[in-house]
Amino acid sequence: MKLFIGSDIHGSEANLLKFLNIVDAAAKSDPDVNIALLGDIYNHGPRNPFPEGYAPMKVAALLNARKDYIMAIKGNCDSEVDQMISEFEIGTDCTCEWLGYTLHFTHGHKCNPELPIKDAKDSDIVFYGHFHKPTLTVSDGVLYICVGALGLSANGVPRSYAVIDEHKLAVKNLDNGNTIIEVALQQ
Ligand SMILES: [Mn+2]
Numbered sequence: 001m002k003l004f005i006g007s008d009i010h011g012s013e014a015n016l017l018k019f020l021n022i023v024d025a026a027a028k029s030d031p032d033v034n035i036a037l038l039g040d041i042y043n044h045g046p047r048n049p050f051p052e053g054y055a056p057m058k059v060a061a062l063l064n065a066r067k068d069y070i071m072a073i074k075g076n077c078d079s080e081v082d083q084m085i086s087e088f089e090i091g092t093d094c095t096c097e098w099l100g101y102t103l104h105f106t107h108g109h110k111c112n113p114e115l116p117i118k119d120a121k122d123s124d125i126v127f128y129g130h131f132h133k134p135t136l137t138v139s140d141g142v143l144y145i146c147v148g149a150l151g152l153s154a155n156g157v158p159r160s161y162a163v164i165d166e167h168k169l170a171v172k173n174l175d176n177g178n179t180i181i182e183v184a185l186q187q
Contacts, residue, residue: 001030001032001033001099001165001166002026002030002032002033002034002163002164002165003033003034003035003036003098003163003164003165004019004022004023004026004033004034004035004036004161004162004163005035005036005037005038005105005127005147005161005162005163005164006019006035006036006037006038006129006147006150006161006162007037007038007039007040007075007107007108007128007129007130007147007148007149007150008038008039008040008075008129008130008132008148008149008150008151008152009037009040009041009042009059009149009150009151010040010041010042010043010044010045010048010051010054010077010149010151010152011041011042011043011044011050011051011054011055011056011059011151012051012052012053012054012055012059012150012151012152013053013054013055013058013059013062014051014052014053015051015052015053015150015151015159015174016059016062016063016150016151017053017062018150018159018174018175019150019161019174020062020066022161022174023035023066026163033069034069034070034071035066035069035070035071036070036071036072036073036105036127037063037070037071037072037073038073038075038105038106038107038108038127038128038129038130038147039072039073039074039075039076039077039078039090039107039129039130040075040076040077040078040107040129040130040149040151041059041063041072041075041078041082041086041090042056042059042060042078042082042085043056043077043078043079043082044077044152045077045152048152049152051151051152052151056085057085060085060086063086063088064086064087064088067086067087067088070088071088071091071094071105072086072088072089072090072091073090073091073092073093073094073105073106073107074090074091074092074107075107075109075129075130076107076109076130078090093105093106093107093110093111093119095119095122095123098164099166099185101124101125101185102122102123102124102125103123103124103125103126103127104119104120104122104123104125104126104127105126105127105128106119106120106126106127106128107128107129107130108128108129108130108131108146109130111126111128112128112130112131112144112146113137113139113144116139116140116142120142120144121140121142123142124142124143125142125143125144125145125169126142126143126144126145127145127147127162128144128145128146128147129146129147129148129149130146131146131154132148132149132152132153132154132157133146133148133149133153133154133157134146134147134148134157134158134160134171134180134181135181136171136181136183143169143183145162145169145171145181145183147160147161147162147171148160148161148171148180150174158173158174158175158176158178158180159173159174159175160172160173160174160180161174162181164185166185167184167185168182168183168184168185169181169182169183169185170182170183
């Protein structure tokens with residue numbers, strides 16, 4: 001039982017493939033693997049450079065092939081046309097129960113440790129992206145995890161994703177697999 005959480009692909013097929021190779025490898029031995037995408041899926045964004053391997057339609061094809069186990073929410077760069085090329089729903093921020101934990105998923109531009117909306121305050125763990133930098137913040141007893149970015153990274157910051165299972169939550173370097181953040185979970 002693993003949930004992989006990625007954000008900010010920004011149309012980078014090359015970097016999405018690295019992420020999906022990791023997810024697909026995990027899925028071979030574990031039938032219960034899911035993906036959460038925290039927005040900014042296809043568009044590079046007008047303030048950003050084109051990321052490595054920029055190919056939004058190829059990103060759509062890769063994700064559509066995995067539509068049955070993707071949960072996606074909208075970021076600030078995602079527009080109406082993005083839903084038209086996606087066979088999975090690009091929804092709004094959501095909360096779910098996971099092995100006794102309440103998890104909240106958000107892109108991060110309207111909810112983050114500095115902007116803790118009610119849904120976040122009522123959760124145990126908040127996952128967000130947007131800032132393209134993996135971080136752990138504890139605020140009012142809530143764990144905020146910025147999972148970093150899959151496609152675009154800030155200067156000198158590695159590309160990263162998060163993975164959570166029964167035992168721990170980890171944020172890992174997309175390129176070398178190194179653990180950036182690790183939190184043990186108690187059942
Ligand atoms: Mn964003």
